[in-house]
């Protein structure tokens with residue numbers, strides 16, 4: 464469907480959309496889990512910070528449920544503005560996917576929205592607002608789905624959610640990145656580096672080939688693990704010699720990390736909630752924006768305190784939590800590592816193998832998706848288009864689809880596909896059966912190919928998960944042929 468076709472269709476569907484809610488709310492057999500979108504105060508760098516949160520009435524952030532249960536949730540928007548929550552990594556019916564104007568209208572201030580769908584798999588997922596820059600204000604939370612049956616009694620689960628944090632208003636930061644700084648924010652965001660200006664011509668990548676990668680567009684005030692900095696980290700009590708299942712979630716808006724386990728021996732068992740062939744980890748592992756990692760750790764016998772650290776890509780800054788036995792003394796951990804970390808790379812990605820790979824089939828449909836940008840104007844593109852002015856990528860139900868993402872810029876892009884789990888099947892010219900996941904990093908000037916089976920008809924967001932890139936246009940939509948498109952962003956439809 465062309466953009467114009469979508470507009471025409473939208474107008475014919477306007478009556479449906481006018482009521483605000485397309486699908487009737489599901490009839491609940493059991494009471495749903497209530498998730499309130501709310502404001503809360505946390506302390507950062509010794510100062511109170513007003514942030515947002517997704518909290519159950521008892522204050523629990525997010526949700527942890529059994530895979531055998533339905534995902535039966537009521538989101539109550541108690542904020543003074545619209546919002547909508549996306550269930551990152553799940554594969555719901557598309558109208559419950561939580562992308563404004565693609566899957567559903569936003570939830571008005573003071574209103575609620577019900578969700579009810581069957582879960583297909585367990586794993587470590589998360590939820591976050593897909594509206595504007597609310598994710599930068601920490602409107603996100605863990606979404607943990609346990610295996611059916613009783614949990615393994617001898618394994619202690621530890622969920623660690625990472626955030627980048629700023630005291631600035633995110634709108635001011637975006638204006639600064641776009642070269643229209645407000646007086647308040649003029650000095651905070653780093654000036655955009657004028658490298659890798661490409662609009663997708665075949666040669667443009669070469670111009671950028673000698674330029675330096677650009678790692679972080681925004682200078683953050685802090686990096687949080689479970690809402691705390693290393694000045695006062697979360698200390699999680701563990702048993703000497705115990706087994707730990709770490710569920711790491713990078714909920715940062717725009718920060719990639721290197722995870723360090725200190726001297727502990729860790730085994731990576733899942734990425735983005737999906738099992739891999741278990742792999743012993745070295746000293747560090749990369750965790751890109753929006754990715755998750757499940758790591759099994761056997762703690763040493765005897766008392767001890769074990770920091771689990773996340774160091775910012777390209778910087779000495781870090782965050783983390785501490786696993787500590789009851790009697791262990793806690794040493795202060797410096798906020799800065801001895802040296803900045805290197806850029807993330809694909810060495811680990813290349814080595815991962817899915818526990819249950821896709822059937823080895825040739826692609827029925829292949830789309831090349833150039834990732835381009837104009838750093839000076841701060842416009843980022845997929846498919847040479849700036850969202851919301853896009854023509855969707857069309858797929859057909861039942862087909863094997865491959866997306867070839869060619870990064871022609873000097874920034875990395877953590878690319879996320881909604882509604883499907885994909886397999887990483889290629890890096891540059893090398894083909895391999897890699898991990899099944901939902902978010903993959905495409906480093907500067909690299910090409911990453913992903914494959915998925917078109918088995919969830921609907922209209923699905925496909926975008927860069929760096930929030931600033933997303934806000935600057937780096938999103939497109941994957942449509943299934945024959946599935947009507949109920950929504951389109953108002954400014955594209957206008």
Ligand SMILES: [Cu+2]
Nearest residue numbers: 876927929932
């Ligand atoms: Cu990006």
